[in-house]
Each structure stands twice: as structure tokens, then as C-alpha cells.
Amino acid sequence: MISPRLYILLLIALMVACFAMAAKxxxxxxxxxxxxxxxxxFEITLGEGRALFANxxxxxxxxxxxSGYYPSIFDNRENFQTPHIAxxxxxxxxxxxxxxxxxxxxMRQLDWIDAFSRHFYPNRHTHLDQGGASGDLKDSGExxxxxxxxxxxxxxxxxxxxxxxxxxxxxxxxxHKPDEALAFLREGLRNNPDSYEILFELxxxxxxxxxxxxxxxxVWELAVQKYLKLSAQDMKDNRLLMExxxxxxxxxxxxxxxxxxxxxxLQLAKKASLTPESIQSMIDDIQKKMPENARxxxxxxxxxx
Amino acid sequence: xxxxxALSGVVIKELYRxxxxxxxxxxxxxxxxxxxxxxxxxxxxxxxxxxxxxLLLIWLASLVIAITTTARQIPAEREQRTLLxxxxxxxxxxxxxxxxFLGCWFACGLTLFCxxxxxxxxxxxxxxxxxxxxxxxxxxxxxxxxxxxxxxxxFGSLVFAAPSSNxxxxxxFVAGILTIGRHLHQIALGQPEPAQSIIYAIYxxxxxLEIFDVRDLIVHDWPVVPWFYFGMAVLYALAYIAAFLIAxxxxxxxxxxx
Numbered sequence: 175m176i177s178p179r180l181y182i183l184l185l186i187a188l189m190v191a192c193f194a195m196a197a198k199x200x201x202x203x204x205x206x207x208x209x210x211x212x213x214x215x216f217e218i219t220l221g222e223g224r225a226l227f228a229n230x231x232x233x234x235x236x237x238x239x240x241s242g243y244y245p246s247i248f249d250n251r252e253n254f255q256t257p258h259i260a261x262x263x264x265x266x267x268x269x270x271x272x273x274x275x276x277x278x279x280x281m282r283q284l285d286w287i288d289a290f291s292r293h294f295y296p297n298r299h300t301h302l303d304q305g306g307a308s309g310d311l312k313d314s315g316e317x318x319x320x321x322x323x324x325x326x327x328x329x330x331x332x333x334x335x336x337x338x339x340x341x342x343x344x345x346x347x348x349x350h351k352p353d354e355a356l357a358f359l360r361e362g363l364r365n366n367p368d369s370y371e372i373l374f375e376l377x378x379x380x381x382x383x384x385x386x387x388x389x390x391x392x393v394w395e396l397a398v399q400k401y402l403k404l405s406a407q408d409m410k411d412n413r414l415l416m417e418x419x420x421x422x423x424x425x426x427x428x429x430x431x432x433x434x435x436x437x438x439x440l441q442l443a444k445k446a447s448l449t450p451e452s453i454q455s456m457i458d459d460i461q462k463k464m465p466e467n468a469r470x471x472x473x474x475x476x477x478x479x
Numbered sequence: 480x481x482x483x484x485a486l487s488g489v490v491i492k493e494l495y496r497x498x499x500x501x502x503x504x505x506x507x508x509x510x511x512x513x514x515x516x517x518x519x520x521x522x523x524x525x526x527x528x529x530x531x532x533x534l535l536l537i538w539l540a541s542l543v544i545a546i547t548t549t550a551r552q553i554p555a556e557r558e559q560r561t562l563l564x565x566x567x568x569x570x571x572x573x574x575x576x577x578x579x580f581l582g583c584w585f586a587c588g589l590t591l592f593c594x595x596x597x598x599x600x601x602x603x604x605x606x607x608x609x610x611x612x613x614x615x616x617x618x619x620x621x622x623x624x625x626x627x628x629x630x631x632x633x634f635g636s637l638v639f640a641a642p643s644s645n646x647x648x649x650x651x652f653v654a655g656i657l658t659i660g661r662h663l664h665q666i667a668l669g670q671p672e673p674a675q676s677i678i679y680a681i682y683x684x685x686x687x688l689e690i691f692d693v694r695d696l697i698v699h700d701w702p703v704v705p706w707f708y709f710g711m712a713v714l715y716a717l718a719y720i721a722a723f724l725i726a727x728x729x730x731x732x733x734x735x736x737x
Contacts, residue, residue, distance in 0.1 A: 238527060242695035248662035284664050287683070291661060291690045293708040294620075296701055307701045319527040322519045345520060354520040 220330070228331030235259055235323035241307040243296040258301065259320060260336060263343040264418070303348055317348045328362070335369045338362030342375045352383040370412075373397035374419055387426055394423050398442075416446035421453065424460075433464040482570050483578040490582025491589070494548060500590050503540035507594065510536060511601055526605035527698050533601055534694045537594045538621070544590055545625045546649050549583045549632035550642040553731075562736045573728045580633055580724060587625040591618055616704055617697050623716040624691035628653055630723035631686075637730045653688060660689045686719040 220227060236257035237244040283289040300306050302317045324341040327334070338359060345355035356379060362372045374397050381390035401409065401416055409416070420443025427436035437457055444453040494500060511533045519525050556562040566572065595618040603609045632649050639645040659666070663682035667675050690712055693704065704712075 238699070241699035241701065246662065248659075248665045284668075285683075287687055288664060290708065290711070291687065293704055294690050294693055294712070295695050296699060307699050315524075318520075318522050318525050321522065322517070322525055322528040325519055349520070349522070351520060351522075358520075 224330040225334070228327045228334060228337070231323045231327040231330065232334070232337060233257065235320040235327065238320045238323060239302050239317075241296055241300050241302060243299055259324075259344070260340050262301075262303070263340055315349070317344055320344065321349075328358075332362075332365040335362065335366050335371050338366070338369075339371050339375045342372070342379065346379050346383045350383075352379060355379055355383070368400055368403075370397040370400040370419070371415060373400065374415060374422075377419075377422065381422070381426065387430065391423065391426055394419055394426075398423070413446040413448070417443045417448075417453075419443070420446065421456075424456070428460055433460050436460050437464075482574050483581060486570075486575065486578025487580075487582030487585060490548075490552065490579060491586045493582075494544075494586040494589070497548075499544055499547065500593075503543065504590075504593060504597075507533070507536040507540055508597060511597075515601070515605075524605060526602060529605065530598070530602050530698045531694070533598050534617075534697065537591075537598060538692070538694070540594065541587060541591055541621065541625060542628065542650070542653060545583065545587045545628050546632050546646050546653075548586060549579075549629045550636050550646040550649070552579045552583065552633070553636050554642045557736065566736060572731050576633065576724060576727050576731055580630055580720075580727075583629045583633070584622075584626050587629065588622050591622050591625070595621075610700070612703050613697055616709060617693050620691040620693055620709070620712060623713050624688050627686050627688060627716050627719045627723070630720045630727070634723045634727040634730070637727055637734060656685055656688045657692060658689075660685060660687050686716070691716065 217224065236259045239257075239259045283292070296307065298307075302319060306316050321341065321344070324337055324344075328337045328341065331337070338361075342355045342359045342362070345351045345358065356376075359372055359376045359379065363369065363376065366372060373393050377390045377394040377397065380386045380393060398416075398419055401412065401419065404412070420439045420441075424436045424438075424440035424443060427433070427439060437460055440453055440457045440460070444450045444457070447453050511529065514532050515529055553562070556565065565575065595614060599609060599611075599614050628649070631652075632645065635645040635649055636642065639648060660682075663678060663685075667678035667682060670678060695701070696704070703709075
């Protein structure tokens with residue numbers, strides 16, 4: 175009869191062999207090109223399908239922003255094209271029509287079941303930063319509730335620039351978390367090094383929240399350089415951001431007393447703007463503050479747009 | 480009534496002897512605790528995503544428990560040959576059906592109580608307040624809708640051949656109602672005749688289980704549902720429960736028990 179001791183010794187020997195094999199193979203496995211051990215879990219499990227899920231979670235964040243009052247695929251979405259979380263940042267051109275048309279995406283009540291069921295789900299258009307379902311403005315910190323879905327969306331699709339810009343905006347402006355916003359925007363920039371949108375948001379963070387106008391200027395100027403490398407069509411499609419970049423740089427230079435530079439940036443913003451009159455009035459105001467000789471000093475020619 | 484409650488007591492005992500509830504409850508707790516441990520921008524007050532995940536798991540677990548427990552009640556009695564001795568006692572077939580229904584429904588109520596206590600504790604740990612009335616409404620509506628599902632499954636167990644096919648069909652039916660039941664009339668409007676009339680008739684006839692799903696109201700801190708509408712919803716569900724139980728009694732009256 176074989177003693178149980180032998181089995182235990184065999185088991186220990188096998189465990190030692192397993193440990194030794196693991197210690198030997200682990201470094202080789204990590205060096206192997208086909209290894210997925212260091213990869214992103216979403217990339218491994220979902221592959222390219224990640225982007226689809228990322229968009230779903232981005233929309234989910236917007237649904238949370240509306241406290242659950244959101245059009246389904248069966249509702250009329252014609253007037254509800256741009257997520258409000260993005261629209262309210264001002265970084266995205268809105269395609270929404272606004273007003274009652276946008277809010278009344280649900281059809282009129284068709285029957286008693288429809289009318290009755292509307293008491294059992296969110297039935298009013300609200301925004302979390304305006305108090306949400308309670309309507310209590312003290313609860314505007316509730317905006318934090320959109321953040322998990324935005325983070326998940328960014329994890330799933332790190333090349334969706336809008337997710338970083340929107341998250342950065344809400345983190346810095348409403349949640350007052352500039353450090354977290356900075357870290358998140360930097361992560362976005364690492365994943366999208368040519369993104370002038372992220373650079374713009376980063377500049378806003380440096381200027382408004384971290385009170386570092388020097389860095390803000392550098393970042394915004396880099397954003398302008400990236401923007402000017404775009405194709406003519408892309409430039410046309412993203413004029414809103416160029417207008418904002420030029421305006422922010424102009425205001426920054428005005429504040430610093432660099433009036434000629436301020437005029438230069440504002441003229442650039444004016445070229446991109448759909449309402450150039452308002453920017454022209456800003457230029458006129460600055461020019462009144464400038465000494466006579468400074469007005470005639472030549473500045474570099476405006477780049478083509 | 481004594482006979483009915485004795486029958487239902489046996490069903491409840493069966494539930495706590497089986498491991499389904501414990502497994503689902505522990506899985507729910509584990510998933511929620513893992514999700515709660517996720518650090519989102521160093522903000523420990525974020526709670527709604529957690530409430531949504533927890534409520535989704537509660538709904539899934541409760542439907543699994545309700546359907547699987549009910550689907551095997553009468554077929555199991557028949558397979559184990561205990562149905563005939565049971566009916567040999569002074570008990571009618573209708574009492575058997577009602578006893579089985581009440582047993583499954585009360586068992587679902589017990590599991591829901593445990594799940595909602597956990598949910599309330601989890602939400603309160605982050606929110607630091609306890610909207611008891613909202614939670615009561617959500618749990619009560621959930622329990623009532625499980626009554627409809629249990630009655631429907633009991634009826635199905637007398638119509639369909641095997642518990643597995645019954646459970647599958649009921650799962651698909653319930654999932655269909657919960658996802659598109661609310662929009663069937665909109666779908667009908669876009670169809671040509673006679674599809675429009677057929678879909679609209681289905682919309683009017685099916686039990687609208689989705690009405691009782693007030694998860695969005697709970698997750699997003701909406702006020703309580705007006706009590707009048709709450710009461711009407713309970714009556715609406717009770718009407719469907721009665722309809723399915725009567726149908727089950729009628730089918731079972733003519734069913735061979737051996």
C-alpha cells in the first residue's frame with residue numbers, strides 16, 4: 175500500500191515544478207510580441223467593437239445628465255442631435271433646435287396605457303447642473319454622476335477626443351477638481367497628440383483654474399498650430415474652436431498688456447467667426463488703448479483659413 | 480384558506496432549502512461591492528451608477544428566482560407522483576393552484592425584502608439619506624409585477640410540455656415586454672394594415688410589466704409616484720394575476736394528473 179506521505183511529497187514536488195516553470199516562463203511571455211498580458215482588458219475582450227460600446231456609455235452619461243429623461247430609439251430624435259453634456263461645454267457646435275421641440279421628443283399621449291405609464295418614469299426635461307429631478311440648485315454637485323460613464327467611455331475608446339474635452343470641462347468648471355481634470359486631459363493628449371480640442375481645454379484649465387497664463391498661452395498657441403495644419407474642409411468644420419482659441423488668446427494678451435498681440439489673435443478669431451462684428455468691436459476697444467506708434471507696428475501676417 | 484396557506488408554506492420551505500437564492504444574492508453583493516470599490520476621479524459620493532447596477536441585478540435575480548421556482552412546481556409534483564396523493568386529500572385543484580401561486584409569490588417577496596434591504600444599505604452608505612417611501616414603492620411594485628410573472632408561469636406550466644420550455648418562453652416574453660412593451664403602439668403606427676391593428680391589439684392585451692419598473696425614478700432621485708396611480712397600478716396587476724390564475728384553474732380542471 176502506498177503511504178499518503180508519498181502523495182503529499184509528490185504534490186509538493188509538482189507545486190515546486192509549477193512555481194519554477196512560472197518563474198522561468200513569465201519574463202519570456204512578457205517579452206513575447208504576441209503577449210496580451212499587458213494589453214487593455216477592453217481591447218482584449220472587445221477588439222474594435224469597443225468604439226460602439228464607448229458611444230453607448232457616452233450617451234448614457236448624457237442620459238444621467240437629464241436624470242433619465244431621454245429619447246429612446248422609438249422616440250422622435252430629429253430635434254435632439256447633440257448630447258447636452260457636450261453642447262453645454264460650448265466646445266461643440268450644436269445641431270439641436272432647442273425649446274419645446276427639443277424637449278417634447280415623446281409623442282403625444284396615444285391611449286390610456288400610455289398616459290398612465292408616464293407617471294412611472296422620468297417625464298420632465300431637467301439638467302443635473304441645474305438641480306436635476308429635485309430642481310434644488312444646491313444639488314448642482316450631482317453633475318458628478320455623469321463621470322463614471324464618461325470615464326468608461328474614454329477607457330473603451332481612447333481616441334474619442336470629445337469624451338476627454340467634455341469630462342475635462344465638467345471636472346474643472348463644475349466639480350472644481352482641476353488636478354483630476356489635468357491628469358485626465360493629459361491622458362487624452364497622450365492618446366491623441368494632435369488634438370487641438372484637448373489643448374484648448376487644457377489651456378482653459380491653466381488659465382481659469384490653475385491661474386497660470388504663461389502655460390495657457392503656450393498650450394493655446396500649440397493648439398492654433400495644430401489647427402492650421404488641418405485640411406481646408408476640416409478647418410471650415412471646426413471654425414468655432416478657432417474663434418474661441420483666437421478670442422481666448424486675444425483676451426489673455428490684452429490682460430497682459432500685449433495689445434498688438436491681442437489684436438493679432440482677435441483678427442484671427444474674426445476670420446473664423448460667423449459673427450465678426452462682435453469681435454471687431456473688441457478689436458476697436460483694444461486699439462483705443464494702444465499708443466499711436468504701436469498701432470502701426472507690423473505683426474506677422476494672418477495665416478490662411 | 481388553511482389548506483392554501485399550508486401548501487404555500489411548503490413552497491416557501493422549498494425555496495430556502497434550494498441554493499438559487501443564496502447564490503444570486505451573494506453574486507449581487509460581490510458585483511456591487513467590486514463596483515463600489517472603483518475610484519472615479521477621487522469622488523466617493525458618486526452613487527447613481529452603483530444604484531443602477533444593483534437594481535438591474537436585483538431585477539434579473541428576482542425574475543430568475545420567480546420563473547424557475549414556479550415553472551417546476553406542478554411538473555415536479557407530477558414527475559415525483561405526489562400530485563395524485565395530494566389531490567386525494569380534501570383539497571380542490573383550484574386550491575392547489577392558488578396555494579402554489581401564493582407560495583411562489585410570498586417566496587419572491589422574501590427574496591425581494593433581502594435584496595432591497597441590501598440595496599438601501601448600499602445606497603445609504605454613499606448618499607447618507609434613506610428615501611424609504613421611494614424604496615417601498617419600488618419594492619412593492621416589483622413584488623406585484625412578480626405576482627403577474629408567477630401567475631403567468633404557473634399557467635404556462637400547465638400548457639407547455641416541459642419546465643425548461645415554459646421557463647424559456649416566459650423569460651423571452653417578459654424580457655420583450657420590459658424592453659419594447661412601452662413602445663409597441665409607436666411601432667404599430669409605422670406599420671401598414673393589418674399589421675398595425677394586430678400589433679396595437681397585442682399592445683392592449685399584454686400585461687404592461689414595464690410600468691412597474693421604476694428603477695429610473697429610484698436611480699435619479701425622482702419624487703414618489705402619486706399614490707393614486709400607485710394604487711391603480713397594483714389593481715391593474717391584480718387583475719392580470721386573477722386572469723392568469725383563472726385560466727390556470729380552467730386548464731388544470733381538465734388535465735390528467737397521472
